Amino acid sequence: MATPNGRVFPNLAALTTAAKQFVLEQARGAIAQRGRFTIALAGGNTPKPLYESLVGADTPWLQWHVFWSDERYVPLDHPDSNAGMAFRAWLHHVPIPRNQIHPMPTADADPQTAADRYGQLLRQTFGTPEGEFPSFDLILLGMGPDGHTASLFPQTTALTVSDRLITVGNKDGQPRLTFTVPLINHARQILFLVSGANKRTALRHIFSGTGDPSLYPARLITGNALWFLDEAAAEGVVENP
Numbered sequence: 029m030a031t032p033n034g035r036v037f038p039n040l041a042a043l044t045t046a047a048k049q050f051v052l053e054q055a056r057g058a059i060a061q062r063g064r065f066t067i068a069l070a071g072g073n074t075p076k077p078l079y080e081s082l083v084g085a086d087t088p089w090l091q092w093h094v095f096w097s098d099e100r101y102v103p104l105d106h107p108d109s110n111a112g113m114a115f116r117a118w119l120h121h122v123p124i125p126r127n128q129i130h131p132m133p134t135a136d137a138d139p140q141t142a143a144d145r146y147g148q149l150l151r152q153t154f155g156t157p158e159g160e161f162p163s164f165d166l167i168l169l170g171m172g173p174d175g176h177t178a179s180l181f182p183q184t185t186a187l188t189v190s191d192r193l194i195t196v197g198n199k200d201g202q203p204r205l206t207f208t209v210p211l212i213n214h215a216r217q218i219l220f221l222v223s224g225a226n227k228r229t230a231l232r233h234i235f236s237g238t239g240d241p242s243l244y245p246a247r248l249i250t251g252n253a254l255w256f257l258d259e260a261a262a263e264g265v266v267e268n269p
């Protein structure tokens with residue numbers, strides 16, 4: 029795997045400003061070329077200021093189609109819901125049509141049923157036949173201190189699933205829904221947002237190319253990925269040119 033493409037910013041605020049500009053540029057390009065912008069959102073803390081900053085942005089919201097790259101298996105109004113966070117921070121405050129915003133379903137008794145339903149929704153939205161993978165315009169990802177990304181956690185079976193779009197992840201015995209590795213890698217553009225000194229060790233394993241991918245799952249993301257890091261995360265890992 030080639031060295032990941034990383035950009036370092038002094039702090040989370042500067043990273044957020046650059047990420048906002050990057051997202052809006054991706055939207056502009058996609059809408060100009062294909063008439064719509066398909067984006068998959070990350071959860072966690074790091075992207076929240078980005079979502080807040082997008083309220084009031086000058087972009088053709090009616091052409092946005094919003095999905096999630098992973099979700100905790102809780103209702104939308106639960107404090108841990110990735111989609112709930114994005115709605116409160118951003119999506120409730122912009123005119124994207126509600127039928128173009130697609131939280132992952134989390135009400136089925138069996139999370140695998142929910143995963144399959146979301147996979148079918150993606151196939152319908154993108155017109156992707158079975159056996160093929162759609163290409164999102166942009167997938168936002170984070171990375172945990174353990175090297176997980178989306179809900180692809182170290183040493184879990186989700187890491188090796190390659191015959192479907194969505195699978196069930198496992199965080200300390202709790203189910204999650206997550207994009208599979210090949211679905212992420214088929215994106216036109218992937219953007220990692222990583223902030224904080226507690227991410228440094230995992231980043232070192234990923235950027236040096238030596239970490240075992242089953243221990244540092246973000247290493248499995250070999251598609252067209254750009255990493256936005258703050259200095260606290262990047263220290264000793266990557267320097268800006």
Ligand SMILES: O=C1O[C@H](COP(=O)(O)O)[C@@H](O)[C@H](O)[C@H]1O
Pocket residue numbers: 070071072073074075098099100110169170171172173177178179221
């Ligand atoms: O649990 C999750 O964590 C990761 C990383 O979150 P962060 O707060 O460290 O940025 C996130 O990317 C993922 O979507 C989420 O479900």
